Amino acid sequence: QKEVEQNSGPLSVPEGAIAxxxxxxxxxxxxxxxxxxxxxxxxxxxxxxxxxxxxxxxGRFTAQLNKASQYVSLLIRDSQPSDxxxxxxxxxxxxxxxxxxxxxxxxxxxxxP
Amino acid sequence: DxxxxxxxxxxITKRGQNVTFRCDPISEHNRLYWYRQTLGQGPEFLTYFxxxxxxxxxxxLSDRFSAERPKGSFSTLEIQRTEQGDSAMYLCASSLPYxxxxxxxxxxxxxxx
Numbered sequence: 001q002k003e004v005e006q007n008s009g010p011l012s013v014p015e016g017a018i019a020x021x022x023x024x025x026x027x028x029x030x031x032x033x034x035x036x037x038x039x040x041x042x043x044x045x046x047x048x049x050x051x052x053x054x055x056x057x058x059g060r061f062t063a064q065l066n067k068a069s070q071y072v073s074l075l076i077r078d079s080q081p082s083d084x085x086x087x088x089x090x091x092x093x094x095x096x097x098x099x100x101x102x103x104x105x106x107x108x109x110x111x112x113p
Numbered sequence: 114d115x116x117x118x119x120x121x122x123x124x125i126t127k128r129g130q131n132v133t134f135r136c137d138p139i140s141e142h143n144r145l146y147w148y149r150q151t152l153g154q155g156p157e158f159l160t161y162f163x164x165x166x167x168x169x170x171x172x173x174l175s176d177r178f179s180a181e182r183p184k185g186s187f188s189t190l191e192i193q194r195t196e197q198g199d200s201a202m203y204l205c206a207s208s209l210p211y212x213x214x215x216x217x218x219x220x221x222x223x224x225x226x
Contacts, residue, residue: 004155034214043204043217044156088155100146100169101215103155 001026004091006104014112019076021107023089026070033065033072034090034101037083044088047074079111115139117218119205125224126195133191134221136205145188146215147180148204156204156217162188163210195225 004025013019021035032051036044050056050063050072062075072091076083086108090101118137126132138145143164148156159178160170164185173179177195182188192199202222206215 008153036217043202043220046214046216049214090155100158100161100172101156102158105153105155 002104003027003102004089004104006087006089006107008105009108010110011107012110012112013079015079015081017079017111019079019083019109019111021074021076021087021089021109022071023073023104024071025089025091025102027091027093028067028070030070030091030093032092033063034092035061035063035072035074036088036090036103038086038088038106040085047087076109079109081111081113084109084111117205117207117216119203119218119221121221122219123222123224125226128197128225129194131191131193132195132223133189134203134205134223135187135189136218137187138205138207139216142207142209142216143185144208144210144215145182146206146208147188147190148206148217149174149201150204150220151201159190192223195223197225199223200225 006023034049035047038044048058050065056063060077064073086106088106089104120135146161147159150156160180162182177193180190202220204220206217208215
């Protein structure tokens with residue numbers, strides 16, 4: 001079992017729709033959770049992070065965390081073609097390895113005009 | 114405000130040659146990380162520094178990989194006797210201490226032929 005799992009996709013949504021991206025993790029001791037966006041051939045860029053159970057909103061993005069079920073999700077409202085990218089979920093265990101992040105394999109999102 | 118800078122951006126090398134990548138972190142960040150990303154996968158943690166101290170290196174892929182940060186500023190990642198399987202994007206990231214949001218550089222692409 002991978003430590004962080006994501007459906008590789010592609011997830012295809014029409015422009016203006018809500019895109020829902022999901023991620024599960026195996027280590028119950030994980031403390032913080034991150035979503036990165038990565039365009040083809042580019043490096044990951046941070047979208048948002050979440051530490052506590054519940055929802056966290058930032059503009060068109062909402063991160064949701066459920067530690068009991070060990071999943072974290074990202075909702076993108078009013079999806080735009082420019083949102084087409086791979087979305088990486090990352091988990092920090094909060095152990096001695098500093099800010100070591102364990103990444104999932106990413107979900108490829110395609111927003112169709 | 115300059116971000117994390119990596120050089121060279123692209124490197125093509127023959128199998129068996131040594132390569133070195135350089136990373137200049139964001140100026141006030143004293144934590145520096147190296148990750149590797151292969152096609153279709155999420156970034157994989159390799160090592161990290163706090164100032165000049167390499168606090169985690171057990172994830173380096175083999176003894177052909179080494180990293181340094183001699184003065185606590187820039188860092189280098191060296192791969193000796195490169196193999197075709199080393200072809201990947203090598204990502205550097207940095208962060209403030211006790212703050213687990215990391216920011217990636219643009220990456221250095223390595224192709225071993």
